[in-house]
Amino acid sequence: MDPENIRFRKTVKAAELKGNESILDLGCGRCKLKEFLPNSVRYTGVDFPKKGKDYGLNLHAKNKDVIFWNLEKGLPRKIKNKKFDVIFLLEVLEHIENFKTLVSECAKVLSKRGKIVITTPSNNRLVKTEDKGHIHCFRKTNFENLANEVGLKIKLIKGIFIKIPILHIFIPSNSVCYNENILCVMQKK
Numbered sequence: 001m002d003p004e005n006i007r008f009r010k011t012v013k014a015a016e017l018k019g020n021e022s023i024l025d026l027g028c029g030r031c032k033l034k035e036f037l038p039n040s041v042r043y044t045g046v047d048f049p050k051k052g053k054d055y056g057l058n059l060h061a062k063n064k065d066v067i068f069w070n071l072e073k074g075l076p077r078k079i080k081n082k083k084f085d086v087i088f089l090l091e092v093l094e095h096i097e098n099f100k101t102l103v104s105e106c107a108k109v110l111s112k113r114g115k116i117v118i119t120t121p122s123n124n125r126l127v128k129t130e131d132k133g134h135i136h137c138f139r140k141t142n143f144e145n146l147a148n149e150v151g152l153k154i155k156l157i158k159g160i161f162i163k164i165p166i167l168h169i170f171i172p173s174n175s176v177c178y179n180e181n182i183l184c185v186m187q188k189k
Contacts, residue, residue, distance in 0.1 A: 007119060007181060008036045010160050011090060014185050015117050017041065021085035024109070026071060026102070027092025044084075046076060072098050075105045083111040089118045091181075094134045104150045107188075115155065116186040118143070122159060143184040156185040 012033075019038035025031070028045030037043065049068040069076040071092070087106045093099050106116050120138045140157050147154050159180045 004032070005036075007090070007160065008033055010183060011088065011117050011119055012036045014156055014183055015086045015088070015115060017086065022083065022111070024079070024084040024087040024106075026075075026087065026089050026106070027095070028066060031066065033088060033090065044079065046071065046079075071096055071102055074098070074101050075109065080105070080109065082109060083114070084109055085111045085114045087114070087116045089116065091119055091121070093118055094120045094136045094138065097135050099136065100146065100149065103146060107150045107152055107186075110152075110188060112188065114187065116152070118184045118186070119160070119181050120184075122180045122182045138182060140182060140184075143182065143186075147186050151189065152186040153189045154184065155187050156183070158183055 017038060019040045022042045023037060023044065025033050025043065025045040026047075028047045031043075031045050034043055034045075043065050045066040046069050047066065048070060067076050067078065087110060089103075089106070093103075096102055103116070110116065121134070122138065122140075140159075143157055144154055160183045
C-alpha cells in the first residue's frame with residue numbers, strides 16, 4: 001500500500017469523523033484527503049497558488065472548494081468567521097515560518113468540540129532525506145508547548161511509522177525502511 005494512503009487513513013481515523021462535519025484542509029495540495037473522507041462532510045481546502053499543470057492546478061481550478069492563499073499570512077479572510085469541526089494540517093506545518101500564528105487562528109475557527117489534526121515528519125526518521133522546503137523540525141514536546149500557547153490541549157500524540165521502499169532514497173535494494181511522522185490531535189480545553 002502507498003505510504004501516503006496509510007498516512008491519510010491513520011489521520012482520518014484519528015479525527016473520529018461521524019460524516020457530517022465541516023472540514024478545513026490546510027495545505028491541501030491536490031485534495032487527496034477528500035478521497036478518504038465521508039461524502040457527507042463539508043470540505044474546504046486551502047493551499048498556496050502553484051504554477052504548472054504537474055502540480056494539479058487544473059484540478060484546483062475546477063474545484064470550487066479550494067481557496068488559493070499564502071498560509072504564511074494565516075487563514076484566508078473569507079473563512080475567519082466560519083467554524084470548522086476538524087482542521088487538517090497534514091505535512092504542511094514544517095513548511096510554514098509563522099506556524100504559531102496559523103495554529104492560533106485555527107484554534108479561533110474551531111467549533112466547540114472541534115479538533116486540529118496535524119502530521120509532520122519527526123526528527124526520529126531512519127531515512128534522512130531532508131526536504132529543502134522544511135523550515136521546522138518538530139518533536140512531541142513542540143506540540144505540547146504549541147497547544148498550551150494557543151489555548152488547546154493534546155488529545156492524541158504519537159509517532160506513526162510508515163514502511164517505505166528504500167528505492168525512494170535511490171539505494172538499489174529490495175529492502176524497506178520505516179519513516180516516522182508525528183500525528184497530533186488537539187482540541188479545546
